Amino acid sequence: MFEQITLIGIGLIGSSISLAAQKKGLARTIVGHTKSKESTKLALELGLADKMAPTTEEAVKGADLVILCTPVGAFEAIAKQIGPHLKPNSTITDVGSVKGYVIEKVAKYIPDDVHFIPSHPLAGTELSGPASGFAELFENRWCLMTPLDETDPAKISELGDFWQALGSKVEIMDPDHHDTVLAVTSHVPHLIAYTMVGTADHLHRIRNSEVIQYSAAGFRDFTRIAASDPTMWRDVFLTNRESTLDILGRFTEELFALQRLIRTGNGQELFDYFQRTRSIRQGIIEAGQDTASPDFGRAKNTKN
Amino acid sequence: MFEQITLIGIGLIGSSISLAAQKKGLARTIVGHTKSKESTKLALELGLADKMAPTTEEAVKGADLVILCTPVGAFEAIAKQIGPHLKPNSTITDVGSVKGYVIEKVAKYIPDDVHFIPSHPLAGTELSGPASGFAELFENRWCLMTPLDETDPAKISELGDFWQALGSKVEIMDPDHHDTVLAVTSHVPHLIAYTMVGTADHLHRIRNSEVIQYSAAGFRDFTRIAASDPTMWRDVFLTNRESTLDILGRFTEELFALQRLIRTGNGQELFDYFQRTRSIRQGIIEAGQDTASPDFGRAKNTKN
Numbered sequence: 182m183f184e185q186i187t188l189i190g191i192g193l194i195g196s197s198i199s200l201a202a203q204k205k206g207l208a209r210t211i212v213g214h215t216k217s218k219e220s221t222k223l224a225l226e227l228g229l230a231d232k233m234a235p236t237t238e239e240a241v242k243g244a245d246l247v248i249l250c251t252p253v254g255a256f257e258a259i260a261k262q263i264g265p266h267l268k269p270n271s272t273i274t275d276v277g278s279v280k281g282y283v284i285e286k287v288a289k290y291i292p293d294d295v296h297f298i299p300s301h302p303l304a305g306t307e308l309s310g311p312a313s314g315f316a317e318l319f320e321n322r323w324c325l326m327t328p329l330d331e332t333d334p335a336k337i338s339e340l341g342d343f344w345q346a347l348g349s350k351v352e353i354m355d356p357d358h359h360d361t362v363l364a365v366t367s368h369v370p371h372l373i374a375y376t377m378v379g380t381a382d383h384l385h386r387i388r389n390s391e392v393i394q395y396s397a398a399g400f401r402d403f404t405r406i407a408a409s410d411p412t413m414w415r416d417v418f419l420t421n422r423e424s425t426l427d428i429l430g431r432f433t434e435e436l437f438a439l440q441r442l443i444r445t446g447n448g449q450e451l452f453d454y455f456q457r458t459r460s461i462r463q464g465i466i467e468a469g470q471d472t473a474s475p476d477f478g479r480a481k482n483t484k485n
Numbered sequence: 486m487f488e489q490i491t492l493i494g495i496g497l498i499g500s501s502i503s504l505a506a507q508k509k510g511l512a513r514t515i516v517g518h519t520k521s522k523e524s525t526k527l528a529l530e531l532g533l534a535d536k537m538a539p540t541t542e543e544a545v546k547g548a549d550l551v552i553l554c555t556p557v558g559a560f561e562a563i564a565k566q567i568g569p570h571l572k573p574n575s576t577i578t579d580v581g582s583v584k585g586y587v588i589e590k591v592a593k594y595i596p597d598d599v600h601f602i603p604s605h606p607l608a609g610t611e612l613s614g615p616a617s618g619f620a621e622l623f624e625n626r627w628c629l630m631t632p633l634d635e636t637d638p639a640k641i642s643e644l645g646d647f648w649q650a651l652g653s654k655v656e657i658m659d660p661d662h663h664d665t666v667l668a669v670t671s672h673v674p675h676l677i678a679y680t681m682v683g684t685a686d687h688l689h690r691i692r693n694s695e696v697i698q699y700s701a702a703g704f705r706d707f708t709r710i711a712a713s714d715p716t717m718w719r720d721v722f723l724t725n726r727e728s729t730l731d732i733l734g735r736f737t738e739e740l741f742a743l744q745r746l747i748r749t750g751n752g753q754e755l756f757d758y759f760q761r762t763r764s765i766r767q768g769i770i771e772a773g774q775d776t777a778s779p780d781f782g783r784a785k786n787t788k789n
Binding site for chain 1: 627667743766767
């Protein structure tokens with residue numbers, strides 16, 4: 182599909198793109214770049230790139246497709262560096278979890294003869310770094326693209342084909358709507374998980390060893406999300422601030438309403454609430470977005 | 486170990502106890518009881534009991550071990566019914582998620598010559614009903630026992646052996662401490678998951694189909710917990726009210742602090758916070774209380 186793909190940043194997402202692109206034969210050459218010397222060495226050892234370039238400018242030279250795979254907070258500086266070195270008629274995309282901010286900070290540095298098409302593959306795990314990637318990461322996951330109005334439809338379609346070739350399902354979305362949807366399905370859930378784990382950590386009445394030992398009663402599910410990459414998530418909250426705070430306000434309002442039902446002993450309304458939330462799980466399973474196996478399939482179960 | 490075990494309630498936990506006890510040969514006879522005609526029929530079809538008794542009084546007749554496996558809210562009425570029919574020198578226990586309330590409501594109906602030893606196996610899935618049980622549910626999970634001061638240590642030890650024979654690790658705990666620890670590791674996490682899912686459901690700006698499709702970015706993890714049995718969880722919150730509201734207050738305080746860091750753009754403190762929570766996940770994996778596989782092992786990964 183492409184003569185040369187350049188990956189700026191080679192963590193979980195960058196390394197997974199490389200492995201999947203190699204498996205599917207989507208690029209003749211893959212060039213990578215990362216600031217970290219350790220990750221550069223590891224990326225070469227793991228065969229994630231044909232070449233690791235020492236600078237972003239060198240990395241993008243000759244690339245038909247450039248993909249920004251660093252935390253979002255680094256995008257502006259990188260765009261400024263690489264803008265003048267991008268190949269005419271090439272495509273540049275990213276994998277950032279916020280889109281309004283990215284468009285605001287990146288678009289202005291991209292020359293008119295280069296196609297900037299923001300993307301967001303909804304895929305990941307709680308691990309990070311070049312060794313955490315795997316070729317199947319994008320399979321059956323959505324990739325949301327938020328192109329600008331003036332972008333050539335043929336180029337949008339070409340990039341969509343690339344994401345599909347990696348295993349993704351592709352949807353086009355307005356950037357602002359994207360940022361609200363993701364605040365609900367990702368950003369606020371992560372913040373709440375971080376908060377729950379932090380609350381447990383700060384409670385001196387209960388030993389940390391107790392929290393850990395007895396975590397299987399529900400708490401452990403939150404710790405997976407709260408183990409996600411700290412730099413990435415710091416950047417997400419700082420760059421999708423408005424939507425995050427907006428949805429957080431709704432969450433808190435709802436939490437106070439449930440708190441009041443508990444305080445006043447309103448069992449019927451609690452029951453009705455818990456009944457409704459149960460059906461959403463069923464919808465997710467039917468949409469193929471989670472396993473139907475109890476306990477995410479963690480339980481060793483002779484019935485499975 | 487026992488001539489006759491009687492299970493009052495035959496949902497996820499009751500059915501799993503039956504299957505595990507049968508597998509390990511811990512009872513000559515298992516008698517069950519449930520109010521539901523449908524569950525009575527299903528329990529017999531699934532071989533969960535040698536006999537399903539039509540009343541609680543009949544069910545406990547001759548039992549050496551009675552286990553209350555209904556939602557906690559039903560315990561008081563059941564204890565009142567069965568108290569006079571319990572066999573002298575037999576043991577009665579329960580599987581309720583709260584312990585202070587259970588002791589307050591049940592102990593007064595138990596005759597002096599019967600040993601009441603409250604238990605709480607920290608095991609379960611998001612499914613419920615007689616068909617959801619499996620023999621391995623208790624393996625490598627903790628069971629917390631909160632015996633009263635006057636209880637015969639030999640009887641406590643006997644019940645501990647029973648839980649261990651089912652695969653559990655056993656710990657003795659003070660009932661009040663239990664209720665605080667569980668508020669942190671289970672009750673508040675469940676309430677927050679219910680709230681997050683409810684918040685998404687109530688947001689009219691975003692279609693439910695979008696929430697479902699794009700749930701893999703974090704939200705779906707919350708939906709598993711928020712699919713847990715509504716009756717059981719209504720009862721938990723109403724009967725562990727004080728500890729739940731107390732921990733919830735700590736959670737909200739913490740959430741407001743993080744919200745403020747986002748609003749004021751304090752990236753360094755956000756980063757430090759997310760760094761600390763990451764290490765708790767590691768502790769849980771090292772304690773054998775969750776899988777080390779990324780994404781709970783859901784990702785199909787050629788590296789696994």
